[in-house]
Amino acid sequence: MDVILLEDVKTLGKKGQIVKINDGYARNYVLPKKLGIEATAKNLNDLKLQKKREEKEAAEELAAAKELAAKIAECTVTVSMKTGEGGRTFGTVSTKEVAEEAKKQLGLDIDKKKMKLDDPIKALGTYIINVKLHKDVTAKLTVKVVEK
Numbered sequence: 001m002d003v004i005l006l007e008d009v010k011t012l013g014k015k016g017q018i019v020k021i022n023d024g025y026a027r028n029y030v031l032p033k034k035l036g037i038e039a040t041a042k043n044l045n046d047l048k049l050q051k052k053r054e055e056k057e058a059a060e061e062l063a064a065a066k067e068l069a070a071k072i073a074e075c076t077v078t079v080s081m082k083t084g085e086g087g088r089t090f091g092t093v094s095t096k097e098v099a100e101e102a103k104k105q106l107g108l109d110i111d112k113k114k115m116k117l118d119d120p121i122k123a124l125g126t127y128i129i130n131v132k133l134h135k136d137v138t139a140k141l142t143v144k145v146v147e148k
Contacts, residue, residue, distance in 0.1 A: 001026045002039035004047055010033050016047065049079060062134055069139035072110070072131060076103045081148040085123065089145070093121035098143055099127060110141070121145055 001023045006014055009030070012019050018039050021030065030036045038044050079101050083091040095115040102108045116130045123144050131139045 003030055003036040004039050004043055005036045007035050014035075018044075023110050034082065042073070062136060065137040067136035068108075069131075069133055069137050072133075072139040072141050075102075075108070076144055077105055077142045080146050081124075083147045089122055089124065093145055095129070095145070096133075098141070102141070115141070127132055128134065 002018055002020055003026050005013055005019060007016050012021065012030075019036075022052050025102055026036070027039075031038070077098060079093050081091075081093060083089050095112040095117060096135060099110050099112040102110050110131060114132045116132065121127055122142070124147060127143045127145065129141045129143055131141050134140055
């Protein structure tokens with residue numbers, strides 16, 4: 001019997017795959033546990049339509065991420081910090097502070113977890129922070145740290 005998997009099944013395959021399994025295994029395990037449905041013409045057509053819709057949504061997400069990356073690349077976020085002698089800051093500038101300032105100054109809602117700092121920002125100056133917006137899109141945000 002051919003079955004379309006609705007979830008990942010360790011021994012059979014991934015979600016959306018069409019697999020050939022024994023009738024008894026399908027009737028007694030896969031179908032009752034809602035792990036898959038029988039591969040009829042209607043179900044195959046539904047699967048094809050669902051895959052098209054998912055591809056379209058993925059393309060839209062990628063386009064939106066690229067657009068946001070272009071917008072981020074043009075902008076500069078200014079963070080002011082208390083400093084001591086020699087321009088050294090008290091503490092470090094975290095991605096949380098950068099995300100808050102980006103929301104205030106630019107109106108961009110950037111998740112702090114998506115920002116990647118190689119080294120903590122401990123001095124005044126201009127820094128480039130990589131922001132992972134999508135699995136294929138990484139933006140570069142310019143952060144300028146100035147004295148308060």
